[in-house]
Structure formats: C-alpha cells, structure tokens
Amino acid sequence: MQKTHAPIGMFDSGIGGTSIFKEIHKLLPLEQVIYLADSKNAPYGAKSQQEIINLSIKNTELLLEMGAKIIVVACNTATTNAIKVLREKYSTPIVGIEPAIKPAALNSKNKTIGILATKGTLASELFIKTSDLYTRSTKVIEVVGEGLVPLIETGDLQQPALKQLVKELVSPMLKENIDYLVLGCSHYPYLMPILKEIVPPYVQIIDSGRAAAQQTKNLLEKLNLLRQDRGEKCIFFSNKNPRIIEEILQSEERFLVGYKDF
Structure with missing residues (x-):
C-alpha cells in the first residue's frame, strides 16, 4: 500500500x-x-x-x-x-x-469564560499550563461534566435526564455572566441542541x-x-x-x- x-x-x-x-x-x-x-x-x-x-x-x-x-x-x-x-x-x-481556551480568552468581551470538561482534563498538567498562559486577565469558570459522557454514550440525546443535567452544570457559568462556553470534551458537541435551548444567544459556544x-x-x-x-x-x-x-x-x-x- x-x-x-x-x-x-x-x-x-x-x-x-x-x-x-x-x-x-x-x-x-x-x-x-x-x-x-x-x-x-x-x-x-x-x-x-x-x-x-x-x-x-x-x-x-x-x-x-x-x-x-x-x-x-x-x-x-x-x-x-x-x-x-x-x-x-x-x-x-x-x-x-485540547479545550479551545485560547480563542475564548482572547475574544471574550466580558473577560469571563466557562469551560465544561471532564475531571481528567481539568486536572491535567497540559490543561493547567495552557489555561495559565492565556487566561491571566480572564475569569474562568470551570465545571466538571460529571455524568454527561455515560448519558451521551446511550445515544439518546433528547432524554430528560440529560437535559436536566446540562441545565444544572451550565447554570453556575451563566450566573457569572460568561460570554464564551468552551466544550472541553469531544462528546459535548452532541449537546448543542440542548445548549442552544439553555444558553443565551450572546454566549459563543466553541469546541476543538x-x-x-x-x-x-x-x-x-x-x-x-x-x-x-x-x-x-x-x-x-x-x-x-x-x-x-x-x-x-x-x-x-x-x-x-x-x-x-x-
């Protein structure tokens, strides 16, 4: 070949x-x-x-x-x-x-961004190093997407339990007035239909x-x-x-x- x-x-x-x-x-x-x-x-x-x-x-x-x-x-x-x-x-x-921290931090007008990712990603040396490099003047609201991957793995992306969990996880970020939401897991783009129902239109949602x-x-x-x-x-x-x-x-x-x- x-x-x-x-x-x-x-x-x-x-x-x-x-x-x-x-x-x-x-x-x-x-x-x-x-x-x-x-x-x-x-x-x-x-x-x-x-x-x-x-x-x-x-x-x-x-x-x-x-x-x-x-x-x-x-x-x-x-x-x-x-x-x-x-x-x-x-x-x-x-x-x-990697989570798209750099474009979110550089483009945020509110200087407040949210990152939804797994515990393993948020705790990793590479993530911490990248975050420190680009978010010195930006407030970062990190949320562990506990329980999201197993629900997404079922393939039922409209199940009420998934919608409720996404709402609970994103709520603390919205209270902090984020204008960028970084999806830090390759499973999470499949949450876009749910996120668009929950997140105000001025919040940019980005993935990698x-x-x-x-x-x-x-x-x-x-x-x-x-x-x-x-x-x-x-x-x-x-x-x-x-x-x-x-x-x-x-x-x-x-x-x-x-x-x-x-």
Whole structure:
C-alpha cells in the first residue's frame, strides 16, 4: 500500500470523537478513516493518568497495526494526559485535541469564560499550563461534566435526564455572566441542541473539532501524505455497542460499523 493510501487512525473513549471525525471527513473527504470507540472503558475522565496512558497506548498500537499513517487522539482527556507519552513512544505523527481556551480568552468581551470538561482534563498538567498562559486577565469558570459522557454514550440525546443535567452544570457559568462556553470534551458537541435551548444567544459556544481537522490536514500536507483519490469506506469499531455509532453518524454515505473486542 502506498503510504498516502494508508488510513487516518482515530480513537476516543467512545462515540464522542465522531464529532471530530465529522470535521475531518468534511475537510478531507478523500481520506479513509479507521475509528476506535473504546466505549467499554468510558468515561476516561474519571480514571487515573496512568490508566488513561495505558488505554491510549493500547488504542494507538491497534491503529498502527491497522496501518494508520497518522493518529488523531479524538479525546480531550487522552490528549491532555497521554499525548506527550505517545509522541515520545511512536514516530507516527499524532494530533491531539485540547479545550479551545485560547480563542475564548482572547475574544471574550466580558473577560469571563466557562469551560465544561471532564475531571481528567481539568486536572491535567497540559490543561493547567495552557489555561495559565492565556487566561491571566480572564475569569474562568470551570465545571466538571460529571455524568454527561455515560448519558451521551446511550445515544439518546433528547432524554430528560440529560437535559436536566446540562441545565444544572451550565447554570453556575451563566450566573457569572460568561460570554464564551468552551466544550472541553469531544462528546459535548452532541449537546448543542440542548445548549442552544439553555444558553443565551450572546454566549459563543466553541469546541476543538475544526482546529483538530485543520491540524490533521496541515500535517498530512507537510509530510506529503494527503490522498489524491477517494479511499476505501471509513470503518468504525466499537467494543460495546456499534448500533449507537450507526445512529449518531446519521449519514447518507455508507460507513462500515462493527464490533471489535479491544
């Protein structure tokens, strides 16, 4: 196989990283993607850093065995806790996703922003370092999205329990008059319909999907690895419930979705 024809490898703690996949597929429609949904071990956000590193290594090695030319860590918690180890361990280029703190802090007129993320992301050294760098003159309201990932993983994005939990988590931020809400977990873009009902229109809601897609494209261009013709179908493996991925992708284009024990 020519290296340009090799797939992009992606992994997440479950279905959330499909929000990143959609941005990558939009920007790079010719590329084949192999995606691992490690739903069996979701959520990563409540695990220790060493557990997150071990799971990230497991997922990365499986994708490399499948011939991935680049790895996209489509999980904020895995990125902020494990990407340094992954980049030291493997020569394959690795793209991560971090909460979009920088654009939120630089563009906030109220100088007050909210960040909704997992405990693992907010406590990570990389997140704290980035936050300290860009938010010195900005008030940051950090909220742990406790319980959100398991509810999103069910695939029922309109369930009353999910709506109620989102309302409870976002309320403290709105009381502080935020004008930017940063979604610091790749699962959270699937909350957008609920958030738009709760959050005033003047609050900008941002995530990392588009930036991750652009970085993936930039790296592939730099390394002359961009595919010039349409590749094979994108493949999604779940180690728990593939049906939920099929439902959440809701695409007219046929993707291959299946179960894999990993």
